[in-house]
Amino acid sequence: MSLPHLPVQAQVVAGLRTQPYRSAFSYTAPTPVPQLTLPDSVRQARLNRRLPLLAGGLVVTYAGLTYGLSKAWYTGERSSFHWFNDFPEWKQMDKAGHFWGAFHESRGAVDMLRWAGLDDRKAIWYGGFVGFLLQSPIEILDGHDPKYGASATDLAANFLGSVGLIGQQLAWNEVRIMPKVSFRTTRYAPMRPNVLGRSFAERLLKDYNGQTYWLAVDVGAFMPATSRWPRWLQPAVGYGAQQMVYNDANANAALGLRAYRQYYLSLDVDLRHIPTRSKLLRRVFYVASIFHLPAPALEYSNRRGLVLHGLYH
16 A cells, blocks of 8 residues: 555554454454465365354354253243233333344354354355344243243344444444443342342343443544544443333332433443454453443433433443
């Protein structure tokens, strides 16, 4: 790449932006050195060796998780398969969770398929729908639960999570708008521990009052190559809700509660863009990038108006 009209520093930055996509699974930290294309024979050998290992690990892991979930979560009576419209419940926080989960399962699948040696286009299309395929069978378990039922809107959220990942990969060959989650314990879980969770692990999954879902935007990726904006610093918008112990408004009111939504504006640190030569740290940063780190935040709700948080998580 030749940019004689730019200073040396700008040429280096521009060179970095032309490098192929890298992930914690398959590539080292970006450098301005041109990348060599692997010979077809080497790529095929890698694919033959890694793909069966990856597929086998995925099948075993998913089978184990599904079996464990069926035994730990769905422990009551079973019924014939049926549908249930749960869209009005929990202020749609569970839908945000489905989107977040499907997105990151697809993200991991795409990057692991790249690591296995599949070319980018196939990795995006084959791995992109993994999140939808992994999460959707849970609706079969829900469909046999007499208290719930299979949810069409859960399936839609799963689908949108996978599509959100595929769209970004096709457009930019990387993730520039990252769904994230943060969690804090609340006073509501002890009011209904059988639904909102008893242990910390259960509350992490079930207490929607403590969850906040975020979209962090990599604004540096949209700026000119000469921009000095640090790509690890990203604005983030968040969504949450409070006072949700029962979905029934009257039951909630009996406890003196009235559910309401919350909207947030904050900053986020994208650990993927923290320079390091350590492969272990890159993998840790890759996984940790699904979480929003504590940071100052501005909250708005129709209940409290504008509230400034010094350190929100």
